[in-house]
Amino acid sequence: MRITLLGTGSPMPDARRAGPSTLVQADGLTVLVDCGRGVMMRLVAAGVLPPMLDAMLITHLHSDHITDLGDMITTRWVMSPGPRPFVIYGPLGTHDVVQHTLQSLTPDVGYRIHHHDDLNDGPVVEVHEMSPGDVFTVGSAQVTVGATDHRPVEPTIAFRIEAGGKSAVMGGDGIPCAGLDELCKNADAYVQTVIREDLVRLVPNQRFQDILDYHSTVQQAAQTATQAGVGTLVLTHYVPSMQPGQEGEWRALAAEHFAGPIVLGDDLTAVDL
Ligand SMILES: [Zn+2]
Ligand SMILES: [Zn+2]
Numbered sequence: 392m393r394i395t396l397l398g399t400g401s402p403m404p405d406a407r408r409a410g411p412s413t414l415v416q417a418d419g420l421t422v423l424v425d426c427g428r429g430v431m432m433r434l435v436a437a438g439v440l441p442p443m444l445d446a447m448l449i450t451h452l453h454s455d456h457i458t459d460l461g462d463m464i465t466t467r468w469v470m471s472p473g474p475r476p477f478v479i480y481g482p483l484g485t486h487d488v489v490q491h492t493l494q495s496l497t498p499d500v501g502y503r504i505h506h507h508d509d510l511n512d513g514p515v516v517e518v519h520e521m522s523p524g525d526v527f528t529v530g531s532a533q534v535t536v537g538a539t540d541h542r543p544v545e546p547t548i549a550f551r552i553e554a555g556g557k558s559a560v561m562g563g564d565g566i567p568c569a570g571l572d573e574l575c576k577n578a579d580a581y582v583q584t585v586i587r588e589d590l591v592r593l594v595p596n597q598r599f600q601d602i603l604d605y606h607s608t609v610q611q612a613a614q615t616a617t618q619a620g621v622g623t624l625v626l627t628h629y630v631p632s633m634q635p636g637q638e639g640e641w642r643a644l645a646a647e648h649f650a651g652p653i654v655l656g657d658d659l660t661a662v663d664l
Pocket of ligand 2: 401402411453455456564584628
């Protein structure tokens with residue numbers, strides 16, 4: 392199984408980091424988890440074209456995790472040689488967001504159908520709204536849905552993807568909780584979005600301080616990994632943005648609480664399990 396951090400950014404714009412998106416590949420499996428800002432460019436850089444995706448999983452409906460939904464739907468549609476539904480798994484509320492996105496694409500869909508003789512139907516998106524405890528199959532993978540705690544944002548979910556004898560948890564945003572602990576149990580990898588509390592506290596802006604309420608710190612992610620017996624800890628969605636040369640500092644904070652391999656870095660950082 393290969394995990395590629397397509398976008399390691401956050402809502403704060405960063406010229407070097409795309410928004411949150413992670414690619415998971417295994418034999419018979421290509422799935423995208425979340426579709427933040429610029430995901431399409433990183434997906435192609437990772438060697439995957441949108442029609443190759445078996446499905447997209449969405450952890451929650453915060454804008455930074457779904458900004459490029461319209462691009463993903465449109466580009467998959469126009470690049471597919473024939474009708475091919477785009478399958479999306481997300482929390483309750485995903486169906487509405489997808490419907491509104493499709494509505495916003497109506498003029499473009501009309502232009503393209505009118506212009507191309509071999510294009511007769513608009514994009515078809517198949518949405519499955521999932522709740523903690525649900526289990527489903529994508530390609531060769533079995534996926535289990537777990538609860539996360541990103542309150543006041545609700546509902547939010549995490550995914551445990553099992554394929555080819557390996558398992559990886561996509562933790563999404565949130566603070567440590569029992570649901571996440573359970574989902575991570577003995578996983579080969581755990582991907583968590585993280586913040587640096589020490590750096591966030593230095594910023595004299597209440598709106599920025601508010602994010603401390605509902606995000607795991609680097610240390611908390613490492614503690615969750617240790618408690619759950621995770622093999623490899625993968626950190627992403629760095630807030631504030633991890634600057635060049637700071638990787639060692641972030642890694643050291645995690646290493647205080649987790650003895651296994653820690654993966655972090657720029658967009659397109661990948662780990663093979
Ligand atoms: Zn969020
Ligand atoms: Zn986020």
